[in-house]
Amino acid sequence: MKEVPYYINKPDNILPEGLTDSILRSNDPLEYHQSLKNYTVTPLLELNELAKSFGVKNIFVKDESYRFGLNAFKGLGASFAISRILEKDPDIETFCSATDGNHGRAVAWSAKLFGKKSKIFVPKDTTKARIEAIEKEGAVVEKVDANYDETCEFAKKKSRENGWQLVQDTASQNYEEIPAYIKAGYFTHFKELEDSLHNLPKPKVDLVFLQTGVGSWPAAAAWYYLNRYGIIRPKIVLVEPIEAAGILASFKKGERTKPQGNFKTMMAGLNCGIPSLTAWEILKHSADASIAIEDTFTAKAIRKLYYPTGDDKRVISGESGAGGLAGFIALMTNPQFRNLKEALNINSDSRLLFYSTEGDTDPENFKNIIRLNS
Numbered sequence: 001m002k003e004v005p006y007y008i009n010k011p012d013n014i015l016p017e018g019l020t021d022s023i024l025r026s027n028d029p030l031e032y033h034q035s036l037k038n039y040t041v042t043p044l045l046e047l048n049e050l051a052k053s054f055g056v057k058n059i060f061v062k063d064e065s066y067r068f069g070l071n072a073f074k075g076l077g078a079s080f081a082i083s084r085i086l087e088k089d090p091d092i093e094t095f096c097s098a099t100d101g102n103h104g105r106a107v108a109w110s111a112k113l114f115g116k117k118s119k120i121f122v123p124k125d126t127t128k129a130r131i132e133a134i135e136k137e138g139a140v141v142e143k144v145d146a147n148y149d150e151t152c153e154f155a156k157k158k159s160r161e162n163g164w165q166l167v168q169d170t171a172s173q174n175y176e177e178i179p180a181y182i183k184a185g186y187f188t189h190f191k192e193l194e195d196s197l198h199n200l201p202k203p204k205v206d207l208v209f210l211q212t213g214v215g216s217w218p219a220a221a222a223w224y225y226l227n228r229y230g231i232i233r234p235k236i237v238l239v240e241p242i243e244a245a246g247i248l249a250s251f252k253k254g255e256r257t258k259p260q261g262n263f264k265t266m267m268a269g270l271n272c273g274i275p276s277l278t279a280w281e282i283l284k285h286s287a288d289a290s291i292a293i294e295d296t297f298t299a300k301a302i303r304k305l306y307y308p309t310g311d312d313k314r315v316i317s318g319e320s321g322a323g324g325l326a327g328f329i330a331l332m333t334n335p336q337f338r339n340l341k342e343a344l345n346i347n348s349d350s351r352l353l354f355y356s357t358e359g360d361t362d363p364e365n366f367k368n369i370i371r372l373n374s
């Protein structure tokens, strides 16, 4: 029998203790981000027509394309981590990272904020537009003839050889602290909703769909929700490209493992290898489900947001940014997800939140997607 591309988890909702947990517990990035010149709260939209079309009560979208002029949310993590690193060691001159796009641009932008240099390595399939966007932030960018995991290893080696400070968003053995500061930095956009959807004592959303690469961002979200609400937190569904589904593979195997796919996906920000060590530790205790989807659902999600109906507002959401909504569309329309849909109890009272984590970061591809309206 063909394996289904999802996993229904039974989380125990216990957050693992250790360095990451203590950094997440003791760091609040909101004030730091508010002090930055171009900080604004990103828009939260309510898409009533879209909700109606799927038979659910609410669909909310937080639009991170407005974040710091970077067209993606990743500046939250990189800037906070670099600010903490420089507090301890102000003499660092160059920051280095491996990236499939958004994180590298965010590291370059953050280094520039502090008058520092950056060196960014990208894997072989990275598009010209993404490289140019990183270069515009002042980085020296180098393409490596390798996949994402190999590029991360290369960046680590080059940093060691050249005395650069590595700012990687994925944790591995003996590399936990900086990814933890990056995760803490992501809290800002969850906190921006504390007067609305993330009210106390109960959240005003029942489900969040989180597009997943190495898992650091969804782990930050899961940690935040569990810490704020305990077991009355919203349900968490992780969404990955089917060709780079390391979290789903890890759930199925029962331990952290590499994805089996061919890494051909337009969801560039989610096109990662083995999940982050510490992110996996959090997610296995807190995610309710993990699903893997084809690119066709992402294209549909992008178009749904670009061509709204009725009074719904347009959202420009890129290939990785629309991943959460793409997962929801797959769940609602593809019969292979029927059991999962039932398990998540999605119905006419369901209130859903998506984070559109990037805008049109690859404008050429975005244009090709919206050329078709179906």
Ligand SMILES: Cc1ncc(COP(=O)(O)O)c(C=O)c1O
Binding pocket: 072, 073, 074, 102, 103, 169, 211, 212, 213, 214, 215, 216, 217, 218, 268, 269, 270, 272, 320, 321, 357, 358
């Ligand atoms: C736009 C976008 N959304 C979501 C993610 C997923 O974040 P993470 O890799 O921490 O799982 C990424 C990662 O680069 C991204 O670029």
